[in-house]
Amino acid sequence: MKFRIRSLFLKIFLWFWATAIITGISLIITFFLGPENVPARWHASLTDTARSSGMIALAELERSGVPAASAYLEMLERDTQLRSCLFDLSQQPIAGKDCDTFADMVSHVAATRVSDFGVKYGIVRVALVLPGGANEYIFATELPAGPRAAFGVNRAAIALRFGVALFVSGFVCYLLTLYLTTPILRLREAATQLAAGNLRSRAAEKLESRRDDLGALVRDFNVMAERIEDLISRQRQLIYDISHELRSPLARLNVALDLGRQKKGDDPAFDRMELDIQRLNEMIGRLLTIARLDTAAIPVEMTTVNLTELVSQIVHDAGFESQQRSVVVALTTHEQYFVRGNAELLHSAIENVVRNAIRYTLAGTTVEAAMQHREVEGMSFVSLTIRDHGSGLPESDLTKIFEPFYRVTNARDRQSGGVGLGLAIADRVIRIHKGMIRAENVAPEGLQISIFIPELSEEKLHTGTTRDFDLQAQN
Amino acid sequence: MDKVLIVDDDVELCELLVERLSTEGFTIDTVHRGPAGLERALSQEYALVVLDLMLPGMGGLDVLRRIRAQSSVPVLILTARGEDVDRILGLEIGADDYLPKPFNPRELIARIRAILRRTLRVPSETGPLIVGDIRIDPASREARLQGAPLILTSVEFTLLQVLLQHAGHVVTREQLTETVLGRKLGPFDRVIDVHVSNVRKKLGSNHGSERIKAVRGSGYLFVARSEAK
Numbered sequence: 289m290k291f292r293i294r295s296l297f298l299k300i301f302l303w304f305w306a307t308a309i310i311t312g313i314s315l316i317i318t319f320f321l322g323p324e325n326v327p328a329r330w331h332a333s334l335t336d337t338a339r340s341s342g343m344i345a346l347a348e349l350e351r352s353g354v355p356a357a358s359a360y361l362e363m364l365e366r367d368t369q370l371r372s373c374l375f376d377l378s379q380q381p382i383a384g385k386d387c388d389t390f391a392d393m394v395s396h397v398a399a400t401r402v403s404d405f406g407v408k409y410g411i412v413r414v415a416l417v418l419p420g421g422a423n424e425y426i427f428a429t430e431l432p433a434g435p436r437a438a439f440g441v442n443r444a445a446i447a448l449r450f451g452v453a454l455f456v457s458g459f460v461c462y463l464l465t466l467y468l469t470t471p472i473l474r475l476r477e478a479a480t481q482l483a484a485g486n487l488r489s490r491a492a493e494k495l496e497s498r499r500d501d502l503g504a505l506v507r508d509f510n511v512m513a514e515r516i517e518d519l520i521s522r523q524r525q526l527i528y529d530i531s532h533e534l535r536s537p538l539a540r541l542n543v544a545l546d547l548g549r550q551k552k553g554d555d556p557a558f559d560r561m562e563l564d565i566q567r568l569n570e571m572i573g574r575l576l577t578i579a580r581l582d583t584a585a586i587p588v589e590m591t592t593v594n595l596t597e598l599v600s601q602i603v604h605d606a607g608f609e610s611q612q613r614s615v616v617v618a619l620t621t622h623e624q625y626f627v628r629g630n631a632e633l634l635h636s637a638i639e640n641v642v643r644n645a646i647r648y649t650l651a652g653t654t655v656e657a658a659m660q661h662r663e664v665e666g667m668s669f670v671s672l673t674i675r676d677h678g679s680g681l682p683e684s685d686l687t688k689i690f691e692p693f694y695r696v697t698n699a700r701d702r703q704s705g706g707v708g709l710g711l712a713i714a715d716r717v718i719r720i721h722k723g724m725i726r727a728e729n730v731a732p733e734g735l736q737i738s739i740f741i742p743e744l745s746e747e748k749l750h751t752g753t754t755r756d757f758d759l760q761a762q763n
Numbered sequence: 764m765d766k767v768l769i770v771d772d773d774v775e776l777c778e779l780l781v782e783r784l785s786t787e788g789f790t791i792d793t794v795h796r797g798p799a800g801l802e803r804a805l806s807q808e809y810a811l812v813v814l815d816l817m818l819p820g821m822g823g824l825d826v827l828r829r830i831r832a833q834s835s836v837p838v839l840i841l842t843a844r845g846e847d848v849d850r851i852l853g854l855e856i857g858a859d860d861y862l863p864k865p866f867n868p869r870e871l872i873a874r875i876r877a878i879l880r881r882t883l884r885v886p887s888e889t890g891p892l893i894v895g896d897i898r899i900d901p902a903s904r905e906a907r908l909q910g911a912p913l914i915l916t917s918v919e920f921t922l923l924q925v926l927l928q929h930a931g932h933v934v935t936r937e938q939l940t941e942t943v944l945g946r947k948l949g950p951f952d953r954v955i956d957v958h959v960s961n962v963r964k965k966l967g968s969n970h971g972s973e974r975i976k977a978v979r980g981s982g983y984l985f986v987a988r989s990e991a992k
Binding site for chain 1: 843864868
């Protein structure tokens with residue numbers, strides 16, 4: 289692995305290290321800011337302890353002189369690592385080392401003649417007056433007080449310190465996590481949008497300027513998105529251009545055919561040709577519709593559409609077709625449902641789905657269409673379900689049938705007439721209406737296509753009515 | 764013989780159309796470029812212009828706009844199937860009707876006949892028609908709004924005439940399409956709605972209320988002034 293100064297590895301490493309160091313420092317600070325005094329209920333025992341060592345030192349002094357007392361105090365320091373000093377009442381050290389550290393306490397005791405207590409670096413310090421044979425002396429000593437002295441015994445104080453430690457480490461870790469995960473979450477958001485079909489989706493430019501691995505990832509992602517957008521739009525443009533170009537010869541063929549008919553009289557061969565020209569024309573029309581719907585930039589004219597009326601009309605028209613296969617199309621609906629949309633596109637979308645159902649349902653069965661009001665995530669939808677009694681689809685094909693030219697491998701063959709564009713159109717039309725379409729197999733047999741389109745609320749409906757035919761109002 | 768101008772860049776298609784339409788009693792001239800098409804369309808020689816909107820160079824919409832700036836000659840536009848925006852824009856600019864390409868030549872002939880029937884109709888015996896501050900004279904095909912001349916295309920004139928004749932009564936979209944455009948109303952056919960919208964814009968509002976009201980699900984109504992109050 290190439291080691292880079294800005295690498296993510298180094299970043300994570302430094303951040304964690306910093307966290308550890310900051311935690312350590314805060315612990316030490318806590319220690320230094322330890323309690324300045326000793327709880328009063330410890331005074332008696334601390335005084336007793338100090339007094340007993342003080343008395344021994346004093347006895348040594350009075351019996352054998354200063355060197356003996358010093359020897360005793362030195363021995364004490366060697367054994368316990370605690371310093372002690374003996375002073376006379378004029379605060380002059382008599383025995384012991386580094387006696388200056390006790391100077392404050394000693395002067396205080398000399399003035400008040402009351403024992404003094406203090407805590408420094410977690411060690412208790414006691415100074416008190418000792419009555420000797422002739423004179424009085426002051427003895428000052430350090431005493432171990434145990435770790436509890438360092439943190440104090442106040443529960444509130446413990447909680448506070450613990451809280452501060454938690455807060456500091458938590459805050460540092462929060463910043464670290466935020467720093468690391470923000471770009472990843474943003475990237476994920478962009479990727480989700482890209483997958484949902486928004487080809488213009490990119491990760492934020494701000495992230496691109498990051499000079500670490502995540503910045504590089506964001507840049508790579510955006511390059512990839514750019515490339516995908518480019519490829520797909522080029523593919524769409526290709527479909528569009530091909531369809532567009534095919535129309536010129538088709539237009540000529542139409543006129544030539546008519547001329548031929550005029551000159552040679554009616555002939556079944558001409559009818560045959562006309563039928564195929566019409567099929568070609570329809571196919572090209574559908575391809576262009578798909579290409580156009582895929583290009584979001586082209587606006588679609590929207591009006592208030594009575595969906596119930598539209599579906600009833602489609603079901604009615606389909607009646608003639610379905611009779612040939614002795615299939616019945618039945619519509620169940622209770623209300624007039626209104627949506628905002630393009631009637632022509634919605635008509636072709638729903639007609640494609642209904643025709644598809646008629647084509648694949650078994651002879652003698654019923655294609656059931658039902659409309660109802662549905663609430664999905666707080667939004668009002670009109671749901672339209674169209675269910676056939678055919679053989680259904682393999683689960684893996686359920687989402688793919690909405691792709692252009694997709695053909696299910698088994699029974700649904702070319703003989704049945706479709707070229708696999710109908711459902712692709714339906715899918716795109718429903719999507720530009722901010723709706724959803726999905727296919728599912730239903731028990732015991734058959735395929736159900738469910739369409740959801742946002743329903744127009746009552747008030748929106750009424751403001752829209754007077755201008756229903758006015759194209760100007762829809763821009 | 765009625766002279767028809769076809770402006771289309773597809774030379775071969777034009778040749779075929781000339782051959783086909785000449786048997787129907789039209790004299791056809793064809794032009795393949797926008798600027799030349801504009802020049803010929805404004806020459807007042809033609810009873811009708813068939814204009815392809817997908818022209819190279821000066822686009823069909825531009826040609827149409829410039830024709831409309833100077834002339835009210837009937838224009839039938841050829842549009843790409845499914846290009847609703849072009850179609851609606853074309854109608855808004857003042858085309859009489861449209862036909863999606865590729866078309867059946869018999870359909871084209873029918874549309875041309877319908878338009879010519881309307882524009883070449885022998886002026887009716889009815890005298891000037893006056894409703895409120897609008898006065899139209901079917902004999903001279905002149906319209907005036909509050910005394911000032913109102914510039915209408917021939918299809919708009921006919922539309923206004925029909926609405927005024929039935930002032931105060933609803934005229935259905937089917938009726939309007941048949942009498943004004945001379946053909947049946949197709950599914951999702953909004954040509955008549957665009958024409959109504961154009962006329963409405965040219966008339967402006969009458970003391971804040973629309974002169975032509977849309978009646979949901981049935982058609983349009985010209986509001987007589989006394990009713991508006």
